[in-house]
Amino acid sequence: MDPLIDALERELGRRRDQGLERRRRVVSSRAGPHARVDGAECLAFAGNDYLGLAGDPALARAAADAALAWGVGSTASHLVCGHYAPHETLESELAGYVAPTPGARAVTLSTGYLANLAIVSALADRETEIHADRLNHACLNDGALLARAKLVRYPHADAGALAARLAASRARRRVIATDAVFSMDGDIAPLARLAELAHEHDAWLVVDDAHGFGVLGGGRGTLAELGVSSPRIVLMGTLGKAAGVAGAFVAAHPAVIETIVQTARPYIYTTAAPPMLAQTLLASLGRIRAADDARAHLAALVARFRAGAAGLPWTLADSRTAIQPLIVGGAREASAVSAGLARRGLYVPAIRPPTVPAGTSRLRVSLSAAHGAGDVDRLLAALAAIARGDP
Ligand SMILES: Cc1ncc(COP(=O)(O)O)c(C=O)c1O
Incomplete structure (x- = not known):
């Protein structure tokens, strides 16, 4: 037997034995x-x-029409030749709809996982501390790894503990990162207080609204539900959950979005999502609004x-x-x-x-x-x- 295969099988057996x-x-x-x-x-x-949009017959028809109009693939990354008119329209409609700050711009990515990697790696570097809620989705933490930033986790939804950590921080740059609706708990982050802390401590506030977009705030998401807005907020929303299709967006001040487009490896080095998906998402966005x-x-x-x-x-x-x-x-x-x-x-x-x-x-x-x-x-x-x- 191959010892490398043996080691993997022992580890898999251990997981089975532990019910994992x-x-x-x-x-x-x-x-x-x-x-x-x-x-x-x-x-x-x-x-x-x-x-209930993922299996919706009218959206499925919109997807079929979009495939006939645009084909099924994008052929390249956005910066080469994979950025199509439906991507561009979707980005401007999303930016106006979720508007985490007046004049926001948006960019779309193939998945929420990639979007979080893109945000964190665009805003953070080795001299950055990422202050993350302990119950955040794994991909925000993985963004810190990609940026080689220091990850500091604060107790769940505890803005007081976060304030103390930010006050003690000597890092050159700081990012606060939180899920808006926690994916395994369903509760909502104290976003208004986190936005205040971002201003008090010169930090970005990255808000992952995977589970709020389309549902809360009349569809606009958790920030709209709580009435929170700031140029310091970088909002991520996924499009494979309430929107029923696939993909994700980042909406923020135009300078943030342009930084992602220019520098974020998870945006630059991957084939763009097919334009038929962006076209289908435009139909989905119409449904979400209504x-x-x-x-x-x-x-x-x-x-x-x-x-x-x-x-x-x-x-x-x-x-x-x-x-x-x-x-x-x-x-x-x-x-x-x-x-x-x-x-x-x-x-x-x-x-x-x-x-x-x-x-x-x-x-x-x-x-x-x-x-x-x-x-x-x-x-x-x-x-x-x-x-x-x-x-
Ligand atoms: C809170 C949260 N963020 C990000 C993601 C990743 O999004 P995607 O599935 O589009 O990669 C998920 C779930 O998958 C999630 O629950």
Whole structure:
């Protein structure tokens, strides 16, 4: 046997033994809560399709039309010859819509992961401290690695602890980085206070609104919801969640956007997303602007789930967003509840370390405007049955 392969297999075996092995399930139906997963019909509370746009027939038609108009590939990176008219239009529409500061400009990238790498590596260098919320999504931290910056993590949503760290900082440059809606907890960062701290301590504030764009602030996102705006804010939003397609944008002062275009390796050294996706995203943006009814329906589902889950033996996270985690504790216990739901035809993923801290493994219940009240009731009934110990 090859010793290198042996070492990998021992490590994989260790993960399996600890209940940390991850498995990809194969979805063989159109995107949406009623899905066929690993060959079985199920009701899913798993994706981030908060407005139900990913499987929307009208958007699918817009995508087909866009493919016929623009082809399926972009052929090159944006700075070579991959920047098409739909990218340009999408960027200016997004900038005007989310407007984290008056006169903002936007740039689009292929994924949110790349967008965060691009922002952090454009703003930070070896002499920069990145002050990051401990529960931030991994890609903001990976941006610090790419920039070779110093990563300082502050306790979750603790603006007081952050203020103390910023006051003590001797770094030449400082960046505060936070998720707006925390992806595994569903709670919202204290963005108004963080924006004040950015001004007091000469820092940038990078806001990752992957889970707020399209949903909060009447669709404009968490900054709009909280009424926060500043030239120091660099806003990232993803387009594969509520927008239902794929990709991401950065919106900020034009000087920030031009710095990303000129210098960010994750922007420069990759093929541009196909223009058909940008064209489809323009249609999606039109839907997001007009989705007040869907957002109201989603809010009603959140309230229904929270009322029904209050009696369960697991801790319901303090969240008012579409992400409603039930904290179970151990990785094996969380997997067992998820498996019990799967036996009842419900798909809710168990989220375990290292994605969340040890001892806080959870079911990440994610609600969508494509769910109905009856879907939420079915999930609550199944959870109650599992809590009672029913087989
Ligand atoms: C908070 C947060 N930021 C960034 C990302 C990455 O975005 P993308 O999936 O578009 O790469 C995700 C999820 O994937 C996320 O939850």
